[in-house]
Amino acid sequence: MIVKAAIHRETNKPLTIENVDLADPSPDEVLVKTIACGVCHSDLHALHGAIPSKPPTILGHEPAGVVLAVGDRVRNVSVGDHVIACTSMFCGNCTQCIQGRPHLCVDRGACLRGEHETPRITLGGETIHQFADLGGFAEAMLLHHRAVVSIDKDIPLDRAALVGCAVTTGVGAALNTAQVTPGSTVAVFGAGGVGTSVMQGARIAGARQIIAIDVLDDKLKNAEIFGATNVINSTSVDPVKAIRKMTGGGADFAFEVVGVPHLLEQAFYCLAPHGTAILVGAIPIGEMISVNAGHFFLEKRILGCMMGSNRFTIDAPHYLELYRQGRLDLDAMVSQHEPLERIDEAFTAMESGEVTRTVLMFD
Numbered sequence: 343m344i345v346k347a348a349i350h351r352e353t354n355k356p357l358t359i360e361n362v363d364l365a366d367p368s369p370d371e372v373l374v375k376t377i378a379c380g381v382c383h384s385d386l387h388a389l390h391g392a393i394p395s396k397p398p399t400i401l402g403h404e405p406a407g408v409v410l411a412v413g414d415r416v417r418n419v420s421v422g423d424h425v426i427a428c429t430s431m432f433c434g435n436c437t438q439c440i441q442g443r444p445h446l447c448v449d450r451g452a453c454l455r456g457e458h459e460t461p462r463i464t465l466g467g468e469t470i471h472q473f474a475d476l477g478g479f480a481e482a483m484l485l486h487h488r489a490v491v492s493i494d495k496d497i498p499l500d501r502a503a504l505v506g507c508a509v510t511t512g513v514g515a516a517l518n519t520a521q522v523t524p525g526s527t528v529a530v531f532g533a534g535g536v537g538t539s540v541m542q543g544a545r546i547a548g549a550r551q552i553i554a555i556d557v558l559d560d561k562l563k564n565a566e567i568f569g570a571t572n573v574i575n576s577t578s579v580d581p582v583k584a585i586r587k588m589t590g591g592g593a594d595f596a597f598e599v600v601g602v603p604h605l606l607e608q609a610f611y612c613l614a615p616h617g618t619a620i621l622v623g624a625i626p627i628g629e630m631i632s633v634n635a636g637h638f639f640l641e642k643r644i645l646g647c648m649m650g651s652n653r654f655t656i657d658a659p660h661y662l663e664l665y666r667q668g669r670l671d672l673d674a675m676v677s678q679h680e681p682l683e684r685i686d687e688a689f690t691a692m693e694s695g696e697v698t699r700t701v702l703m704f705d
């Protein structure tokens with residue numbers, strides 16, 4: 343099947359729109375017509391080389407669409423189903439999967455085609471890779487069936503797409519990783535798509551105070567829509583002092599959602615005794631943090647977080663039920679829609695901080 347795709351060929355160069363050839367589904371694969379795909383910071387990091395990718399590669403990892411065809415062994419979705427795809431594809435057999443942590447699957451390669459098999463995607467004989475094993479910036483995607491979950495057809499697919507990454511990561515960080523408790527105080531460093539999703543998760547969990555920290559006033563204003571009760575612009579005040587004062591002694595939970603070591607240190611220092619700092623942001627591999635070890639006597643903790651500790655095949659339908667009830671706001675997350683050809687403009691808008699999410703729409 344020939345489809346149009348946005349391909350990342352060189353670091354920091356614009357994506358190229360090209361026609362690629364998708365193979366037929368193998369017995370465990372699903373062919374999905376892409377309807378919508380959110381544009382996430384990780385796509386931009388891949389373009390800049392901060393996250394490893396293997397050019398030529400189709401970026402995009404927050405897609406939703408309709409199933410066009412399924413392989414013989416696929417049982418979880420059928421032709422015509424509406425689906426969300428998520429990069430937390432899992433083998434179902436490894437020790438992490440069996441212990442209930444499929445997001446930490448150590449054998450996801452079992453869900454990919456082998457080196458000697460026909461590649462999923464080619465262009466004139468050249469293999470084209472899928473970023474995050476998805477490649478959502480294309481008119482169709484060929485995926486392992488454990489990378490998709492079927493959803494109800496009344497949910498608009500541009501909203502549903504956001505659940506594939508930003509919402510699963512942010513809401514999951516609050517509900518699954520940190521397990522934010524009712525009545526607690528929460529600080530969130532970074533008020534973009536994932537940061538505001540953390541705030542929504544904290545609101546759903548019943549936090550009494552949700553403090554948003556960012557450097558852009560527009561983003562802080564926006565954060566109030568998603569549950570922020572207090573905001574701090576860290577260009578004008580010391581956020582650690584401000585948070586300790588606002589909370590009367592420190593936050594119970596503090597999330598770093600930007601991916602900057604210094605902010606994780608601030609998240610640790612703003613905690614109350616027994617507080618938990620959670621690293622959600624994509625800190626580049628090899629970066630170090632340094633904190634005063636004496637604080638650990640106060641039972642403070644630092645937790646890692648991978649994609650919101652998700653089990654997306656059950657989390658995604660739950661989140662969409664919360665959306666239907668009006669408890670999770672996906673509508674306000676969508677700032678604008680663009681066609682595939684305007685992907686570079688979407689990246690520019692993201693870098694300027696003017697949008698929560700651009701969603702690419704396909705015909």
Ligand SMILES: [Zn+2]
Nearest residue numbers: 382384507508
């Ligand atoms: Zn993402």
Ligand SMILES: [Zn+2]
Nearest residue numbers: 433436439447
């Ligand atoms: Zn596994």
